[in-house]
């Protein structure tokens with residue numbers, strides 16, 4: 044099966060680099076005028092078996108990894124969905140679409156009804172993957188046979204994929220951890236300390252589980268790589284853009300525009316979903332308010348701590 048990657052950002056490029064060790068890979072990006080090294084992934088030399096292109100019709104393999112940010116995926120699919128239909132389409136985005144409040148897999152299914160849709164997610168920084176460091180991810184697809192075939196196709200010596208049929212659990216775990224990572228960063232930035240961060244991670248994980256299971260996810264998926272695994276990574280590492288965005292909020296500093304911070308828009312989507320689903324998500328709702336500037340950092344702690352005491 045041939046492979047291509049749509050989206051020449053850090054993650055798409057990293058995946059293309061490692062998969063190109065198994066065979067030819069085409070990498071589509073809007074602007075691939077750079078040669079040899081993608082500035083979004085500095086220091087990584089592209090192998091000869093990786094071919095960048097800006098022509099989409101040149102990048103239509105049997106298996107296509109979609110590594111665009113969640114908030115641009117819907118528009119991209121509206122324009123190009125027909126070309127992609129009928130293939131194995133693997134979402135690599137970690138977010139919830141603000142316009143539809145859907146995850147990427149539902150957007151793909153809507154635009155490409157004859158595709159086999161899967162999700163690739165879990166704890167992995169693009170720079171780590173591209174350097175060939177050992178990484179374990181979840182490949183989720185409702186069709187168990189397709190999940191097994193894609194797992195074999197996309198695993199490499201260092202990139203170990205576990206398969207699952209719980210697409211909702213894998214996808215929403217990956218999206219929601221970004222929101223909680225912002226809260227963890229804000230706690231550290233504001234000087235609340237490591238104990239406070241551990242509380243944010245734990246109570247945030249409870250929110251992730253509540254929301255994802257309300258949407259039909261299996262709770263055990265949330266305890267796996269795509270949920271807890273990625274939450275731990277993203278809430279504890281300054282390599283994470285979501286964590287660094289939270290740090291800046293906590294410090295009261297600006298954060299560079301142009302950096303992909305999926306958790307900011309996803310927090311707003313979560314805040315809209317929570318009342319629809321009847322779930323209580325105080326940390327996520329706080330992040331939505333902080334990210335939009337509706338809540339000031341100095342009030343954030345009071346909002347959380349002044350809620351009624353409850354059973355864990």
Ligand SMILES: NC(=O)C1=CN([C@@H]2O[C@H](COP(=O)(O)OP(=O)(O)OC[C@H]3O[C@@H](n4cnc5c(N)ncnc54)[C@H](O)[C@@H]3O)[C@@H](O)[C@H]2O)C=CC1
Pocket residue numbers: 050051052053054055072073074083110111112113115118119135136137138167168169170302303305
């Ligand atoms: N960077 C990482 O370590 C990881 C990222 N991801 C996920 O991968 C997704 C992509 O993230 P990154 O590659 O890191 O982002 P990035 O910021 O490095 O790159 C985003 C890319 O999308 C392109 N793009 C933006 N709007 C576009 C449009 N309308 N049409 C076509 N291309 C467009 C940009 O030109 C850029 O190449 C996100 O959902 C992220 O959560 C997942 C795991 C790890």
Ligand SMILES: O=C(CO)COP(=O)(O)O
Pocket residue numbers: 137165166167168221224273276277282283284285286303304305
């Ligand atoms: O998803 C990631 C790690 O698994 C990347 O996190 P950031 O988008 O916060 O950098």
